[in-house]
Amino acid sequence: xxKQVDHRERREMIARALWRVVEQxxxxxxxxxxxxxxxxxxxxxxxxxFASREAMLSFAMxxxxxxxxxxxxxxxxxxxxxxxxxxxxxxMLTEMLPLHADARAxxxxxxxxxxxxxxxxxxxxxxxDGMTQGRSLVEQLIxxxxxxxxxxxxxxxxxxxxxLLALTGFTTLLELGxxxxxxxxxxxxxxxxxxxxxxxxx
Amino acid sequence: xxKQVDHRERREMIARALWRVVEQxxxxxxxxxxxxxxxxxxxxxxxxxFASREAMLSFAMxxxxxxxxxxxxxxxxxxxxxxxxxxxxxxMLTEMLPLHADARAxxxxxxxxxxxxxxxxxxxxxxxDGMTQGRSLVEQLIxxxxxxxxxxxxxxxxxxxxxLLALTGFTTLLELGxxxxxxxxxxxxxxxxxxxxxxxxx
DNA sequence: AGGGTTATCGGCCAGCTGTATTATGTCAAC
DNA sequence: GTTGACATAATACAGCTGGCCGATAACCCT
Numbered sequence: 001x002x003k004q005v006d007h008r009e010r011r012e013m014i015a016r017a018l019w020r021v022v023e024q025x026x027x028x029x030x031x032x033x034x035x036x037x038x039x040x041x042x043x044x045x046x047x048x049x050f051a052s053r054e055a056m057l058s059f060a061m062x063x064x065x066x067x068x069x070x071x072x073x074x075x076x077x078x079x080x081x082x083x084x085x086x087x088x089x090x091x092m093l094t095e096m097l098p099l100h101a102d103a104r105a106x107x108x109x110x111x112x113x114x115x116x117x118x119x120x121x122x123x124x125x126x127x128x129d130g131m132t133q134g135r136s137l138v139e140q141l142i143x144x145x146x147x148x149x150x151x152x153x154x155x156x157x158x159x160x161x162x163x164l165l166a167l168t169g170f171t172t173l174l175e176l177g178x179x180x181x182x183x184x185x186x187x188x189x190x191x192x193x194x195x196x197x198x199x200x201x202x
Numbered sequence: 203x204x205k206q207v208d209h210r211e212r213r214e215m216i217a218r219a220l221w222r223v224v225e226q227x228x229x230x231x232x233x234x235x236x237x238x239x240x241x242x243x244x245x246x247x248x249x250x251x252f253a254s255r256e257a258m259l260s261f262a263m264x265x266x267x268x269x270x271x272x273x274x275x276x277x278x279x280x281x282x283x284x285x286x287x288x289x290x291x292x293x294m295l296t297e298m299l300p301l302h303a304d305a306r307a308x309x310x311x312x313x314x315x316x317x318x319x320x321x322x323x324x325x326x327x328x329x330x331d332g333m334t335q336g337r338s339l340v341e342q343l344i345x346x347x348x349x350x351x352x353x354x355x356x357x358x359x360x361x362x363x364x365x366l367l368a369l370t371g372f373t374t375l376l377e378l379g380x381x382x383x384x385x386x387x388x389x390x391x392x393x394x395x396x397x398x399x400x401x402x403x404x
Numbered sequence: 405a406g407g408g409t410t411a412t413c414g415g416c417c418a419g420c421t422g423t424a425t426t427a428t429g430t431c432a433a434c
Numbered sequence: 435g436t437t438g439a440c441a442t443a444a445t446a447c448a449g450c451t452g453g454c455c456g457a458t459a460a461c462c463c464t
Contacts, residue, residue, distance in 0.1 A: 005410085005411075024321075025321060026317070026318060026320060026321035026322075027229075027317060027318075028318065028321075031450080031451065031452080032451080032452060032453090033450085033451080033452090041412085041413095042412070042413055042414075043413095043414095043452090044412065044413050044414065044415090044454095044455095045411075045412055045413070047452090047453075047454085048410090048411065048412075051453095052452080052453080053451095053452060053453090108317075108320070111313075111317055112317060114374055114377070114378065115228070115229060115310075115313055115314060115317065116228060116229075116230065117378065118228060118310070118377060118378075119226075119227060119228035119230075120228075124378070127378055128378045128379055128380060131374075131375065131378055131380040132380050135375075135380060135381070156388075156392065158385070159385075159388055159389045159392045160389075160392070162372075162375070162381055162385055162386065162388075162389040163369075163389045163392065163393055165371070165375060165380075166368065166369050166370075166371040166372045166375065166386075166389065167365075167368050167369075167371055168368075168371045168374065169367070169368040169369055169370045169371020169372070169373070170364075170368045170371070171371070172316055172333075172370065172371075173333065173337075173364070173367060173368065175316070175320060176316065176319065176320075176326070176329055176330045176333055177330055178330060178333040178334050178337060178367075179337070179364055183360070183361075183364055184364065184368075186358075186361055186364075187361045187362075187364040187365045187368065190358065190361045190362070190365065191365055194396065206431080206432090206440080206441095207440085207441070233420080233421065233422085234421080234422060234423090235420085235421080235422090243442085243443095244442070244443055244444075245422095245443095246442065246443050246444065246445090247441075247442055247443070249422095249423075249424090250440090250441065250442075253423095254422080254423080255421090255422060255423090
């Protein structure tokens with residue numbers, strides 16, 4: 001029944017199957033055949049949508065980034081107009097940590113991707129650029145917050161941005177069950193509480 | 203010339219070869235044959251020292267933990283008697299981050315190990331226990347520092363311990379070249395500066 | 405209605421994987 | 435000097451890997 005098919009949609013479907021394989025069975029089981037099985041198709045069919053394993057991985061990773069950005073965007077939208085920068089940072093952090101099913105899938109993809117990126121020039125550049133962009137974003141947000149009087153002027157925007165990004169280190173602790181989600185959230189709130197000044201309008 | 207051979211020594215030599223493979227070529231190239239080649243022996247010989255691939259990985263990981271602990275211990279020794287808890291935490295953090303060759307090797311091993319541990323019950327328990335132990339250590343250190351007046355009594359020891367452990371998240375930023383080592387160190391010092399009180403005897 | 409495109413399937417391949425087995429060489433003890 | 439344990443090497447093997455190709459079928463357009 002080969003109707004005309006939406007390739008983009010099919011690829012996303014395959015990418016989600018790939019995420020499930022990574023999440024449920026681990027990177028070592030990330031093979032073309034296994035992904036095809038998870039997606040409910042033959043590996044011949046899968047090759048019709050991805051010419052190579054690398055192309056499949058590449059798409060799945062980009063898609064994971066997109067979906068994470070999307071979740072962050074949705075979280076920000078719920079904060080309404082002119083949200084407090086503290087809440088903005090909190091949304092960004094919590095959506096990047098494996099605190100719920102969607103985030104866990106993309107988080108594991110990201111971890112596996114980074115590990116491979118260290119020995120793949122193509123992947124490396126993209127991972128690096130993505131993170132550098134995030135770093136600039138956070139730093140700019142902090143600068144603005146200082147200007148707006150939400151953060152003490154003495155704080156170093158670069159160092160504070162680095163510290164916030166480093167908090168993605170909670171990922172490992174959460175995944176291994178060393179700490180519970182609410183403990184991670186409490187620690188993040190502690191950190192943000194000390195970063196931001198208590199201003200009257202809050 | 204099969205003299206009597208120190209098995210432990212041989213295994214450590216193989217483990218270091220395994221680290222080099224992981225560091226230089228990536229986890230995907232972590233195969234019995236590749237490790238044997240890196241160690242300069244036939245894969246038949248390697249099998250004489252490790253009955254299975256899993257046994258080899260297991261040993262290499264334990265050995266990485268040991269060596270990391272050793273480096274931390276050496277760093278602490280250089281601080282002399284009764285070191286300031288701030289310096290103790292700084293040594294622990296800096297030895298866990300990929301800031302020099304030895305640390306980078308064990309750090310990458312650890313990252314690969316965690317990723318696999320999520321789907322291997324044996325590995326999972328050991329990774330979890332190791333981190334839980336580290337968590338307790340840091341938390342106890344903070345409690346003592348509060349008692350000794352180095353940290354404000356209002357601080358939550360658990361949350362502060364979690365934040366410090368989360369700073370291992372610098373690993374990813376460093377490995378990808380998003381930030382430079384001195385930037386990570388500066389951020390860590392910023393954090394420690396705010397955690398500890400300035401006491402007269404310092 | 406028919407020709408061209410697209411979709412799907414199944415099997416094939418060379419290469420690599422971890423493991424098991426066998427053969428050969430080398431030492432120490434009796 | 436023979437025996438037995440140990441060390442090393444080489445090979446065999448079944449299974450899986452990613453990539454490739456041909457067959458078949460379903461659709462679209464003219």
